[in-house]
Amino acid sequence: MRLINLVPSRPLALFLVLLPFIAVIIAYAIGSDIRLTANPQDKLLPAPSTIGETMVKLTTEGDRRTGDILFWQDTWASLQRLALGIGISGSLGLLFGLVIGLLPMARSLLAQFVAVLSMIPPLALLPILFIVFGLGELSKVVLIVIGTLPFIIRDMSQRTLEIPDELLVKAQTLGASSWVIALRVALPQVMPRLIQAVRLSLGPAWLFLIAAEAIASDSGLGYRIFLVRRYLAMDVILTYVIWITILAFIMDWLLRRASKRLFPWAEGGL
Amino acid sequence: MSFVTAIDIFQSYGNRPIIERVNLSVEQGEFISIVGASGCGKSTFLRLLLAQERPTHGSISIDGAAAAVEPGLDRGVVFQKYSVFPHMTVRENIVAGESMRTTWGRFFGAELKAARTRADETLARIGLDHVADQYPATLSGGMQQRLAIGQALAAKPSVLLLDEPFGALDPGTRLSMHDFLQDLRAETGMTVFMVTHDLDEAFKLGDRVLVFDKPRWDPHDPSAYGATITYDFDARDGGIPFQRLKESINVRTTP
Ligand SMILES: Nc1ncnc2c1ncn2[C@@H]1O[C@H](COP(=O)(O)OP(=O)(O)OP(=O)(O)O)[C@@H](O)[C@H]1O
Numbered sequence: 001m002r003l004i005n006l007v008p009s010r011p012l013a014l015f016l017v018l019l020p021f022i023a024v025i026i027a028y029a030i031g032s033d034i035r036l037t038a039n040p041q042d043k044l045l046p047a048p049s050t051i052g053e054t055m056v057k058l059t060t061e062g063d064r065r066t067g068d069i070l071f072w073q074d075t076w077a078s079l080q081r082l083a084l085g086i087g088i089s090g091s092l093g094l095l096f097g098l099v100i101g102l103l104p105m106a107r108s109l110l111a112q113f114v115a116v117l118s119m120i121p122p123l124a125l126l127p128i129l130f131i132v133f134g135l136g137e138l139s140k141v142v143l144i145v146i147g148t149l150p151f152i153i154r155d156m157s158q159r160t161l162e163i164p165d166e167l168l169v170k171a172q173t174l175g176a177s178s179w180v181i182a183l184r185v186a187l188p189q190v191m192p193r194l195i196q197a198v199r200l201s202l203g204p205a206w207l208f209l210i211a212a213e214a215i216a217s218d219s220g221l222g223y224r225i226f227l228v229r230r231y232l233a234m235d236v237i238l239t240y241v242i243w244i245t246i247l248a249f250i251m252d253w254l255l256r257r258a259s260k261r262l263f264p265w266a267e268g269g270l
Numbered sequence: 271m272s273f274v275t276a277i278d279i280f281q282s283y284g285n286r287p288i289i290e291r292v293n294l295s296v297e298q299g300e301f302i303s304i305v306g307a308s309g310c311g312k313s314t315f316l317r318l319l320l321a322q323e324r325p326t327h328g329s330i331s332i333d334g335a336a337a338a339v340e341p342g343l344d345r346g347v348v349f350q351k352y353s354v355f356p357h358m359t360v361r362e363n364i365v366a367g368e369s370m371r372t373t374w375g376r377f378f379g380a381e382l383k384a385a386r387t388r389a390d391e392t393l394a395r396i397g398l399d400h401v402a403d404q405y406p407a408t409l410s411g412g413m414q415q416r417l418a419i420g421q422a423l424a425a426k427p428s429v430l431l432l433d434e435p436f437g438a439l440d441p442g443t444r445l446s447m448h449d450f451l452q453d454l455r456a457e458t459g460m461t462v463f464m465v466t467h468d469l470d471e472a473f474k475l476g477d478r479v480l481v482f483d484k485p486r487w488d489p490h491d492p493s494a495y496g497a498t499i500t501y502d503f504d505a506r507d508g509g510i511p512f513q514r515l516k517e518s519i520n521v522r523t524t525p
């Protein structure tokens with residue numbers, strides 16, 4: 001039988017899905033064990049049990065001074081910045097994407113400009129953002145927006161342009177104004193694409209968030225990781241990394257679910 | 271004065287002529303079938319009638335109005351595909367036929383209710399009432415085209431333009447679509463232009479069959495000349511062709 005026709009059965013498929021995860025965990029456990037037997041003080045690869053204990057401690061024990069649990073505070077701070085940044089990017093991206101995609105005048109005016117803007121490496125702008133917006137929340141949110149907005153605008157305008165001409169003509173023959181065409185034809189058609197674009201932007205958004213938090217902040221997941229780096233607290237770092245991964249995965253999953261739920265007609269196209 | 275008048279229409283893309291010297295006058299309520307070789311400019315002519323494009327020369331007027339600069343309510347259209355809105359249910363698609371012209375593109379409250387009732391009547395008539403709440407993607411090709419025609423008619427255009435509306439349908443479905451279209455026509459008395467590759471269909475449905483072809487042909491440069499209407503057949507009398515072949519078969523000579 002050809003390899004391309006070899007399809008795993010359900011139990012086997014599940015096993016195959018889990019296999020790489022299990023392999024990584026086992027490989028880590030072995031590596032950690034080897035290092036720890038050689039040197040019990042080794043900090044580089046803490047034992048899985050140590051990481052487990054750290055996890056419990058981080059998520060349940062409050063700060064000695066204030067009683068707040070830093071882990072959840074960091075999570076909350078980071079999620080707020082992320083949601084705000086992605087929310088602004090998504091809304092502006094949708095708006096500009098529709099305008100550029102639908103109006104030839106706006107396309108001539110903005111399309112090339114956005115294409116050039118998207119070439120600027122956002123991290124290179126970070127110092128400028130700190131200077132202009134200060135070290136507070138604003139500069140972090142702005143970095144996420146700058147980092148993800150050009151992509152979303154370009155993606156949205158492209159998707160708008162891909163709407164079949166027939167549909168736009170059809171709407172015109174039904175008497176629709178440009179505004180109604182944007183609202184009733186283009187907007188619903190690109191909404192599933194917007195969710196897709198946001199999903200793709202979440203990766204860069206996390207990157208910019210952690211970078212901004214690492215450089216100047218007093219809370220947040222990225223800030224904490226870079227803070228404890230000084231003490232070589234690998235157990236804390238790993239806990240945070242795993243947590244960020246889980247958060248990112250859940251967000252992606254939620255968006256995918258939402259897209260299926262909200263736009264059943266787009267089924268299969270995504 | 272005829273209902274649809276095209277005077278000396280030329281259309282070129284770049285310096286490549288597609289259509290040249292097309293003159294046409296059509297009475298209200300006539301069904302015009304358009305046939306011709308692939309790529310000779312039938313869809314282009316339909317786009318000109320629709321005012322989706324403007325001719326490089328000449329003008330088209332409907333019901334004595336000035337030449338339109340963009341598609342509007344007076345011309346309905348059904349394309350071969352992408353003819354209905356995929357993100358609206360079947361019922362919403364019919365309602366959209368009436369609501370797109372409003373400020374928000376949708377109805378609210380009592381108006382919406384009334385429009386839905388009217389839409390359900392339309393759906394019953396075009397035989398789609400059992401799928402009213404489904405999305406078009408779940409319908410067969412024939413049902414989608416019926417929906418597209420129903421939607422176009424909901425806007426009550428004075429001219430209906432069909433570009434190979436049944437091109438992708440199997441012969442059986444095609445026949446039932448013919449009945450459907452003929453019934454609708456008898457009801458509304460609308461002026462219809464239909465492009466088709468099926469001669470039987472053209473003569474069966476049409477009152478007139480226009481043939482687009484290139485009257486001049488340069489063997490060294492096939493795209494040097496555009497197409498025009500070379501034959502204008504009378505197709506009435508039960509779709510049997512050549513019954514009353516018009517005296518002057520080349521429209522270039524008709525006023
Ligand atoms: N927007 C355009 N720009 C340039 N050339 C075009 C454009 N639209 C159509 N053409 C060309 O004009 C010619 C006529 O096209 P048209 O679609 O009108 O043909 P048609 O008679 O409808 O053919 P078919 O039967 O295959 O649908 C084709 O050669 C096509 O390549």
Ligand SMILES: [Mg+2]
Pocket residue numbers: 312313314433
């Ligand atoms: Mg065509």
